[in-house]
Amino acid sequence: MIREALTVILISIGLVFMLFGVIGIFRFKDFYSRILISSKVETVGFITLMAGVVIKYGFTYFSLKILLICLVVVITNPLSTHAIARSALISGFKIKEEK
Amino acid sequence: MSFYQIVLLVIAFFTAMVIIRVIMGPTIWDRLLGLNMVSAKIIMSIVILAIIQDSSFLLDIALVYAFLGFVGTVFIARFIERRGNL
Numbered sequence: 167m168i169r170e171a172l173t174v175i176l177i178s179i180g181l182v183f184m185l186f187g188v189i190g191i192f193r194f195k196d197f198y199s200r201i202l203i204s205s206k207v208e209t210v211g212f213i214t215l216m217a218g219v220v221i222k223y224g225f226t227y228f229s230l231k232i233l234l235i236c237l238v239v240v241i242t243n244p245l246s247t248h249a250i251a252r253s254a255l256i257s258g259f260k261i262k263e264e265k
Numbered sequence: 266m267s268f269y270q271i272v273l274l275v276i277a278f279f280t281a282m283v284i285i286r287v288i289m290g291p292t293i294w295d296r297l298l299g300l301n302m303v304s305a306k307i308i309m310s311i312v313i314l315a316i317i318q319d320s321s322f323l324l325d326i327a328l329v330y331a332f333l334g335f336v337g338t339v340f341i342a343r344f345i346e347r348r349g350n351l
Binding site for chain 2: 174177181184185187188191192197200201204205208209212215216219222227228231232234235238239242243245246247249250251252253254256257259
């Protein structure tokens with residue numbers, strides 16, 4: 167019973183993090199601040215959600231696969247965000263100073 | 266409406282919000298960021314769907330999608346950065 171409650175709590179925390187990621191996209195006016203916030207919060211939300219799912223399934227092949235997906239996304243998400251920000255910076259997208 | 270179906274609905278709603286940012290995004294890189302986030306959300310919804318149907322082969326799809334989304338995003342970013350000649 168505790169495992170089910172823990173799963174529900176962790177998944178809802180992951181959803182709350184995703185909510186912050188979406189709010190972060192709309193709230194910030196400049197691209198750089200937007201990408202800075204939303205990619206970090208997105209990855210954290212992903213980890214929390216997957217942790218909740220892993221707890222639900224305990225020690226089986228199912229949760230092992232989910233951990234593998236979590237590992238892959240934790241490595242690739244920041245990398246792709248870095249590639250996006252780098253391409254923006256190199257092609258001369260200036261950072262607007264706050265008025 | 267079990268708990269996981271509600272989670273799927275909430276993820277779908279967040280994906281719709283991100284798609285609004287992809288459409289509205291002033292620069293190309295906003296759109297690329299939106300695509301990156303949509304693919305992360307799609308991976309989450311595939312995993313939640315795998316829980317609902319309790320079938321573990323769906324997770325392989327999520328894993329492959331994670332790699333493909335990453336390669337796609339990196340190469341689009343490189344394409345924009347090099348203005349065409351990779």
